[in-house]
Amino acid sequence: MFKAKKRLNYILKTGVELYDAYLYSKTAQHLTSGQVKTIRKELREIADRQNYKVINFTKFIRPLILPTANRTTYESFSDLSEFNNKKKVVVFMPNHKSHLDEFIIGFKIFTEISSVPITAAGENLFKSKFSAYVLKSYGAFKIRRDKFSSDEHYSRLLYSYLGASIIAGNNIMTFQEGTRPRDGKIGLFRKGIIGSIENLFQVIKANPQQEIDDIYFVPIAINWSENPDEKKMTADREAKAEETDLLTRFLNLKKTHRSKDIRGVYLGFGEPVSYNQFVAEHEPDDTDSYAIGICNEVRSRVVAMMPVFTEHLLYSAVRFLSKFNDSVKVEDVKQLIDITKKNMRNDTNKIKIIETEGYSIESQLELMAQRDIIKFEEDNSGFNVLKPKLIEYYANHVTSLIEERKT
Incomplete structure (x- = not known):
């Protein structure tokens, strides 16, 4: 493995040689010493420094x-x-x-x-x-x-x-x-x-x-x-x-x-x-x-x-339900997630579903409320969506993946 400085110098030197070879193939002329310095400087600007x-x-x-x-x-x-x-x-x-x-x-x-x-x-x-x-x-x-x-x-x-x-x-x-x-x-x-x-x-x-x-x-x-x-x-x-x-x-x-x-x-x-x-x-x-x-x-x-996370299934359910009613009921979300899981697991193009440690529908909805994505109703039985674009972002991952895996 090259040491960092030696490696960089090697890459700059070899890079100049490759550039010069290309120039010569087009013009039958090599880089001048001044052009070499310029090319080396420009390569250094691009280059990594592992x-x-x-x-x-x-x-x-x-x-x-x-x-x-x-x-x-x-x-x-x-x-x-x-x-x-x-x-x-x-x-x-x-x-x-x-x-x-x-x-x-x-x-x-x-x-x-x-x-x-x-x-x-x-x-x-x-x-x-x-x-x-x-x-x-x-x-x-x-x-x-x-x-x-x-x-x-x-x-x-x-x-x-x-x-x-x-x-x-x-x-x-x-x-x-x-x-x-x-x-x-x-x-x-x-x-x-x-x-x-x-x-x-x-x-x-x-x-x-x-x-x-x-x-x-x-x-x-x-x-x-x-x-x-x-x-x-x-x-x-x-x-x-x-x-x-x-x-x-x-x-x-x-x-x-x-x-x-x-x-x-x-x-x-x-x-x-x-x-x-x-x-x-x-x-x-x-x-x-x-x-x-x-x-x-x-x-x-x-x-x-590519898998989906259970969190994404929740977003997908919320997006679907919010199209029909401004007030999304928690119980409806739970039922739709269960149906979606069963359909995905029975599908021939199975998509892996990852359930993260500590996840629950209730805890995820609470987190979404804390981040002002949704706002609960007084009795907590339902909620309104405050950030539909964010809901759409995660929901799209699920629906687009399902569609692509079918083709």
């Missing part, structure tokens, strides 16, 4: 940072030890629910294979020095979504950084939805950097000095009983990335969700998609690429793993 001292330290204080990590339901349909194979490029592809997803997933990967993948993160997350330090220490690299497909120079910089990181032996994690879906559903997995990784693989595989012979695309399903980002997800705003200060983000977690409010997290690792096998069994698209097909296949495996 710091295993920070990562190892936070292993011990994890219960204080991410208390819900101790209440994680974990499943794996693949052997994570296989991802230490230097001949494979491993690309972890989770769905995206919260800014804290990266840490929950990263901790698990680190525990299983003693390494942390480099992770694509939007520029909006690096606005403060604290955020930038923490994210880059955990392997996050900065990506400009607004320039990725429109700015050839930036695309080539990112391509060169990814190539250098792969050659250095790094695994990659990328959230291909691009942002956290604000409707509670699992978003489309976009081609994005998967196309760049595919192109890099062809170049690296053709180099006899490199041993890499395949790419594993690993589906990861993550879900929260209560999303730490629910306020941002259901606010009246367009679905675009907002500036986020990570320190404020952690502090805000304590204000909006006490530790006991988030009863559970689900984390599932699916069977990886082998690039070589996928190519052998499928046809490329019009651009001779398999990236879109791979993204669709990985997403389908995420959907197949």
Whole structure:
């Protein structure tokens, strides 16, 4: 394993060489010494700063940072030890629910294979020095979504950084939805950097000095009983990335969700998609690429793993009943949840239902009342919905998952 400073210098040096090779292929000219300095500086701005001292330290204080990590339901349909194979490029592809997803997933990967993948993160997350330090220490690299497909120079910089990181032996994690879906559903997995990784693989595989012979695309399903980002997800705003200060983000977690409010997290690792096998069994698209097909296949495996929490069934029942009456009766909620559970368990496309420790319908409704999501009537036999968008967010996860699993 490279030491942090040596590793960074290696990636910057290799990244410059890759950029120079591309330039020479187009212009028959190499970078000047001044251009080399500029490219190196720009690559440094993008690059992660994996710091295993920070990562190892936070292993011990994890219960204080991410208390819900101790209440994680974990499943794996693949052997994570296989991802230490230097001949494979491993690309972890989770769905995206919260800014804290990266840490929950990263901790698990680190525990299983003693390494942390480099992770694509939007520029909006690096606005403060604290955020930038923490994210880059955990392997996050900065990506400009607004320039990725429109700015050839930036695309080539990112391509060169990814190539250098792969050659250095790094695994990659990328959230291909691009942002956290604000409707509670699992978003489309976009081609994005998967196309760049595919192109890099062809170049690296053709180099006899490199041993890499395949790419594993690993589906990861993550879900929260209560999303730490629910306020941002259901606010009246367009679905675009907002500036986020990570320190404020952690502090805000304590204000909006006490530790006991988030009863559970689900984390599932699916069977990886082998690039070589996928190519052998499928046809490329019009651009001779398999990236879109791979993204669709990985997403389908995420959907197949994804469970629902009992908390989500309650939200779904409340949404349905509130369409017919402003006053939702508690007894009706209970009956509808029981019916939904039976139907889901009898369905051929069974969806796993996770019942978290300490959950009951009464306790969940009380929690919703404390958070001003609902307001009880005087006799507590019924309630009114105060935040329909938040109800909709969690309910959509259930209904959309049922629909997708039928197709």
